[in-house]
Amino acid sequence: MTTVNDILKEHVTLDIECIDRLYLNGYIPKMQTGGQLVSFLWQRGYRIPSPAILGKLTQQYKSDVEQFAATHDIPIIHFERGVRKDDVVAEYRAAYQKAEGVVVIGVAQEKANGFKAKKRTQGKKVGFDYSRQSLFVNHYYFYIQDKDFGPAFIKVCTYAPYTVKVCLNGHEWAKQQCRQRGIAFESLDNGFLSCEDPEQLQAICDELGPTQIEHFFNKWQNLLPWRLTAADQQAGFRYRLSSVLSSVFLMGL
Template identity: 45%
Template sequence: MADYATLLRDHVTLKCRSIDRILLQAFVPKLQTAGYVCRFLRWQRGFKIPSSAAFGKIGEEYVKRIRDFAKANNIPVVRFEKGQNKEKLARPYFEAAAREGKKDRVVLIGVAQEKARVWRSWKAKGQDKVAHPHMEWGRQMAYINHFYFYIWDSEWGKTFWKTNAYAPYPVWLWLNGHEWAKQQLKKAGIGYEELDNGFRSCDDALALQKICDRLGPGAAKSFFWRWLGRLPSPLTEEDLKAGYVYDLAFRHMEVSDTCVFDRPQAGRMWFEGVIRDHLDVGRPHQVSLVFDRNIRGTTPGIFQTRVITKGTNPALTCYYKSSLIKQYFKEGKALRTETVICNTRDFGIGRRVCAQNWNALRAVGESANRRLCDAELADAQPAPDVATFDQVTRPSVTEDGLYAPGLRFGDPRVMAILASLVSFCHLVAGFTNRQLVERVGSFMQQPYRRRQATYDLRRLKRKGLISRIPHAHRYQLTSLGRRVAVLFTKTYGRTLAPGLTMLDLRLPDEVSRRSSLAIAWRQFEQALEVYIDRRLIAAGILIVL
C-alpha cells in the first residue's frame, strides 16, 4: 500500500483551507447587570417599578411583532418537537429558495422550547406588604420559547438567526464559511461542484483559496446589522440611539482543511493506514467508526467491528480542553481535518468579534490541522537509523558540553514517557510539566512526581526530542522526537510485549495452542533438546538428572 505522503501528494485533486461553521452570540452590554436592567426599565422604557412583569410586557409585544412579520411575508411557522432534526426540516425550504433565486428572505420560522438564563425579579425580604416594594434581581434558568429565523442570504447562503423574547434578549447567529465562498464563486462566475458543506471540484482552485482567505469579521458583522434592521426586535430605534446596542462574541468556530481524492479507494487506503497506526500510537481520546445504519438487539446476523468496511465512515477525534480536532472521510471522497474551537479562552484569545481575535482563532485552527497531518505523516516515515538509535539510548554529550542521560529502550519509565508524548492532544498547545506528570502517572504502576518530570524533560531536550515553546513553560515534540517515540511505542507495544507474553511458559496450553509464535517457539525448544540429547549420546556422555 502507498504511504500517507504518496497518497496526499499523488491522489489529491483539490485542497481547500477555509473557515467552516461559525456560531456567534449577539448581546447587549448594557443589559448584563442588574443596575443596567433597572435603569433600562425605569428611565428608558418608563416603567415605574422595574420588575419581571415589565419585561413580560415587552416580550409579549415582541412575539406579536414576530407573528405579524410572518403573516405579512407569508413565512411558514413550525413548532419543533423535542429531538427533531431542525436542519433536516429546514433543508427543503432552503432548496426552494435557491431554485427560485430570490434574494435575502426568511424561508422559515421555527419555535422550540429550550433552556436559557433570563432576568427575573422578586420582592426583597420584608417588602411583601409595601406599596412600592424594593425588587431584587438575578438570572435564573427557565424553559422558554426560542425563535429560529432561517434566512437565505445573498452573501452567506443558508443561515439561521435564533433569539427569544426574554431579557437580556440574546441573539445567536449560525453562519458557514463554505456557503459564503459558494456565493462569492457564483458572483465571480467561477464554476464548482458541491460537496456537502464543501467543494468537490472547482474550475479555479487558486481563486477559491483566495476567496476563502478573504473571509473576515467584516462579513459577519455586515450580515448581523443588515438583518437586525429587517427582522423584528425587542429593542426600538430609541433604545439603539440611547446606547443599548448589540455586540458580537464567538461561541463556536470551525477551521477546516479539505483534501479531495481522485478516487474513493485512495481515501479509504489513507484512512485504513492512519486509523490502524493510531489506535495505540496517537492515543486520541476517541477513534470512532460511525456506521450508517442502526444495529439493535433484534437485528439479524452476526456483526463484527472492522477498521474499514463498506458503508462505514471512519473518524478520528482528539480533545483539548473544551475544543477538539476531528478528521473524517467526507462522503467517501474527501479527507476533512477540522479544528473545532468551542471556547476561545482555551487559547488565550478574546471572545469579541474583531479582526485580531478572528485572525488569531484562524491561525490556531490552521496550525492545529497542519500539525495533525504532519504528525500522521511523520509516523509513517522510516524509523531512525542505527546511529540515531544509539545516540538516544546511550549517554551522550551535547554540543554545549552538557551531559545527556540515555533513554533505555524497554525501561518502564522511558516507555511511559514516550507513549504519553505521542498523544495528539499535545499538537494544539504543547504540554507542561504538570501534564506530563498526569499522563505518565496513568501509564506507570508507581508514583511519578514533578521532580522526576523535570529531570526527564531536561534529558529529552538535550537529546533533541523536545523543544521549549518561546515565552512559555510548555514543550512540544520535534520531528526526531516523534519518530523516536513512535518507534519505541510501536516496537514495544506491538512486537516485544505481545511476543514475550506468548513465549511465557506459564501461559495455559489452551491459550498457547492458539498462538503461532508460541507453537513455533515450543517446537524449536523441543527440536533443540532432541538435537542436544543426540549429540551428547553420540559423544558417550551420560547425564543423570
C-alpha cells in the same frame, strides 16, 4: 512502502483551506445585571420595573414576529424536543426560490440564562430585585437565505437579556462569492469538489473575516423583527458579537 497519505494524494482534486461553520454569541453589554435591566425598562418608560413588564414585552415581540411572518408569507413551525432542526428545515430550504429572505421561522422552548425577579417590600413601597437564573423560554430561529452568505440562521431569545446566536458557514459564503464573480465550481454538501480557478477560490476564502460577519449581522438586525428599537440603541443598548463557539477549518477534496 505506500502510505495512506500517498493513496489520498492521488485522489485529491482540490486543496483549499476555508472556515467551515461559525457559531457566534450576540449579547447586549448594557443588559447583563439586574441594575442594567432596570435602567433599560426605565428608558422604555416603565418606572416600576415589574416582571409583568418583561412578560408584556415578550408577548409584544411574539406579535411582531407573527405579523412579520404573515406580511412576508413566511411559515412558522414549532420544533419538537429532540428533533434535528436542520433536517426539518431542509425541505423548506429546498423549496425556497428567492435570492434572499427568511425561509422559515422555527420556535423552540430552550434553556436560557435569564432574569428572574424577587419582590421586595419596605413599608408601602414595593420593589423588585433581579438575578440571572436558568429558565426555559421560547426562542425564535430565523432561517435565512443571504445573498452573500447563502444559508444561515439567527436564533433570538424572547426573554431578557435577549441573547442571540448567529450561525454562518464559510464554505457557503465562498460559494456565493464564486457565483457572484462568475467562477465555475462543483459543489459538495459542505464544501467544494472542484473549481476552475483554485487560486482565486482560496483568495475568496481568505477574505472572510469580521467585516463581512458584522455586515451580515447589522443588515439582518434591520430586516428582522428585533428586540431593540432605534431609541434603545440610541440609549446605548446595542448588540455585540463575541466568542466563536465553533470554527472549523476544512480542506477541500
